[in-house]
Amino acid sequence: MTRYFREISVTLALAALLLALAVVAPSFYQAQPLLSLVAREAPTLVVTCGMALVLICRQIDISVGSQFSVCSVVVGLLTSLHWPLGLLVPAAILLGAALGALNGALVAGLGLPSIVVTLATMVTWREGLRWLREGLWVDLPRDTQWFGLSQTVGQWTLVGLSLMILALLALAMRHLAAGRFVYAVGSDVEAARLAGIRPRWITFAVFVLTGAFTALAACMNVAQSPQVDPNSGAGLELKAIAAAVVGGVAISGGRGNLWGALAGLLLLACVGPALTHLHVEAYWEKATHGAVILLAVVADGWRNRKLDLR
Amino acid sequence: MSFLPSDSSLPNPSMKTPRRSVLSRHETVLLIILAVEWWFFSAGGRNFNTLDNNFDIIRHSVEIGLLALAMTAVILTGGIDLSVGSLLGLCAVLFGALWRDARLPIGWAAALTLLAGVLAGGFNALLIAGLRLPPLIVTLATFSLFRGLAEAITHGMDTYTHFPETFQFLGQERWAGLPAQFPIFLVFTAGIWVLIHRTTFGRSFRAIGFSAEGARYAGIPVERRLAMVYVLAGLTAALAAIIYTARLGQAKADAGTGYELFAITAVVLGGTSIFGGSGSVVGTLLGVTAIAVLNNGLVHMRQPREVAGMLTGLLLLIALSGSVLLKRLATLRQRWQSFPKPTPRISTL
Numbered sequence: 001m002t003r004y005f006r007e008i009s010v011t012l013a014l015a016a017l018l019l020a021l022a023v024v025a026p027s028f029y030q031a032q033p034l035l036s037l038v039a040r041e042a043p044t045l046v047v048t049c050g051m052a053l054v055l056i057c058r059q060i061d062i063s064v065g066s067q068f069s070v071c072s073v074v075v076g077l078l079t080s081l082h083w084p085l086g087l088l089v090p091a092a093i094l095l096g097a098a099l100g101a102l103n104g105a106l107v108a109g110l111g112l113p114s115i116v117v118t119l120a121t122m123v124t125w126r127e128g129l130r131w132l133r134e135g136l137w138v139d140l141p142r143d144t145q146w147f148g149l150s151q152t153v154g155q156w157t158l159v160g161l162s163l164m165i166l167a168l169l170a171l172a173m174r175h176l177a178a179g180r181f182v183y184a185v186g187s188d189v190e191a192a193r194l195a196g197i198r199p200r201w202i203t204f205a206v207f208v209l210t211g212a213f214t215a216l217a218a219c220m221n222v223a224q225s226p227q228v229d230p231n232s233g234a235g236l237e238l239k240a241i242a243a244a245v246v247g248g249v250a251i252s253g254g255r256g257n258l259w260g261a262l263a264g265l266l267l268l269a270c271v272g273p274a275l276t277h278l279h280v281e282a283y284w285e286k287a288t289h290g291a292v293i294l295l296a297v298v299a300d301g302w303r304n305r306k307l308d309l310r
Numbered sequence: 311m312s313f314l315p316s317d318s319s320l321p322n323p324s325m326k327t328p329r330r331s332v333l334s335r336h337e338t339v340l341l342i343i344l345a346v347e348w349w350f351f352s353a354g355g356r357n358f359n360t361l362d363n364n365f366d367i368i369r370h371s372v373e374i375g376l377l378a379l380a381m382t383a384v385i386l387t388g389g390i391d392l393s394v395g396s397l398l399g400l401c402a403v404l405f406g407a408l409w410r411d412a413r414l415p416i417g418w419a420a421a422l423t424l425l426a427g428v429l430a431g432g433f434n435a436l437l438i439a440g441l442r443l444p445p446l447i448v449t450l451a452t453f454s455l456f457r458g459l460a461e462a463i464t465h466g467m468d469t470y471t472h473f474p475e476t477f478q479f480l481g482q483e484r485w486a487g488l489p490a491q492f493p494i495f496l497v498f499t500a501g502i503w504v505l506i507h508r509t510t511f512g513r514s515f516r517a518i519g520f521s522a523e524g525a526r527y528a529g530i531p532v533e534r535r536l537a538m539v540y541v542l543a544g545l546t547a548a549l550a551a552i553i554y555t556a557r558l559g560q561a562k563a564d565a566g567t568g569y570e571l572f573a574i575t576a577v578v579l580g581g582t583s584i585f586g587g588s589g590s591v592v593g594t595l596l597g598v599t600a601i602a603v604l605n606n607g608l609v610h611m612r613q614p615r616e617v618a619g620m621l622t623g624l625l626l627l628i629a630l631s632g633s634v635l636l637k638r639l640a641t642l643r644q645r646w647q648s649f650p651k652p653t654p655r656i657s658t659l
Contacts, residue, residue, distance in 0.1 A: 060446070106627070106630075106631065110630075110631055110634045110635070111634065112630050112631065112634060113584045113585065115390070115446070115584065116574075116578055116584050116626070116630060117627070117630070119571060119574060119575070119626070120575075120623045120624075120626040120627045120630070121623065121627070122571075122623070123571065123575070123619055123620070123622060123623035123626075124620050124623030124624055124627070126619070127616045127617070127618075127619030127620035127622075127623065128616070128620045130616040130619075131614055131616035131617055131620060134614075238450065238453070238454070241447075241450065242450070242451075242454070245447055245450075251444050251446060251447045252444060281462070281465065282466075283458075283461045283462045283464075283465055283466045284458065284462050285458070286454050286455075286457055286458030286461060287454070287455055287457075287458025287459050287461070287462055288458065289454045289455075289458065290451050290452060290453070290454030290455025290456070290457075290458055291451075291455060293447070293450065293451035293454065294437070294448070294451040294452070294455065297437075297443050297444075297447055297448060297451065298437065298441060298443070300443070301437070301441035301442065301443045302441070304442075305441070305442075
């Protein structure tokens, strides 16, 4: 119970919110809007997976939003050149991995702090994209939305795909040696090194993986609409960090798991629609997000304090 | 903040710290970059090196300069404050609401805005110093919270305009030949410089950033000092909000979006270690100037604004990797010189 305190409490909070909505605003539970809501969050979930990995490794990556925008635009351009899906997705993932590898090389190779490195790459990619594309939207061929399937099937595909990635990654983090290495490096670099783990390579790999996940999420984003918005990744990094932190991934590394991050993301995603259904003005959404994150970290702080005093 | 510690963060106690020559100092490198920028833009841009344009550069960099100076103090303690840009927005909106909707005289509105800034900074301080939560995540949350409150107050679209002429003088006119906001900036800079470089109070920021535990053993009230730093950041954001409103003549909920990143970039570019413990006010000023000149100069070269943003990011990366590589080179040279008698490694058991 105490070990998964955070994951359980976030899930309970989510359940309470859903229950309150069922009583006060049953109109929230219409199948199609609900599916659309979840499908819209599917790419964010994949990005959150990568972010959780980085946070567990005691690093941070605030450039994922810009990486997401760059990958989205590139995928959009390749799609309008009629690249087949089997070639498109690997190309995107390769690009994302390359962007992540640059972050990884600077952080793990040169020992620079990840927050500054990714701050710099965030600004560089974002402004570079704006400069080259001048904010143009990419028009996609007509039959590419939802992979050419019907909307409902397409949405289910995206949701299923993102959940599958989450489940596989969660299992890998729990049962594979490589997954445990990430926790080890995040808890104590020196101890991990003495145990025969190479912290630099683990850190590098985590950044590369995050880039790859972000690129995959960008593909899922492009599949959802007839056009690609070049600013689609703006603010995504904060959303992903917030979801992971609310879900119990410690910013100080080595603690947390992906299922908690899923609960955190769902909680944050439901806040906006919940406000609308409870007839609160939508302008309060951002403030509520901030309050939810604060509540989560303050709860952590009180709990740690109690544990310290005992 | 706790990220991977760098290998060379601790000095070897057995070695005398060599005096760093003027050439290898960070400020010198920045000065050279600035000189190159100045020469390049004077040669290539129209009307770059004129008095009016220099005043224009100053006018546009005062708000970010103020935030960067407060951020220097925050980063010296090893913390970070991501919420200053959002707080600037919230304070600008509050200021407009107090003046227009509550019909307060402009002076009272300004005073209450400064108080709001102190309170918001105090809120950060309470969570960071009181509950010992990581500053990165606390200010990330208040980053959302403050911006969200600003949007909620204005319903996402309300704009406060038509401020009195006497107030807009502060942002748009000249006083004694200088941009009117510049004297305020100079006084603030002098205050921060004295605080950080000439008082034991400011000295303790660096002690905390170098090692909070060590500072505690040295008798420094770490929590209170940390709280002070975040309150100072809040106050500064409020001051910047008032100047921002005076310069643009309007207050909207999106005021100051992204300013926290500019401020952090300027501080890091100025040579302050993001891990805390070392840095200088002069470096930050040079960092702010380098970014401001780059932005302004590229506009005069008729380049789009995005190029300046991209180059700022690249500049930051190059400055960071450059300083690390130089440090590596220096340690390699030291090792090479002391090769015949390597320091004995003592195993502890």
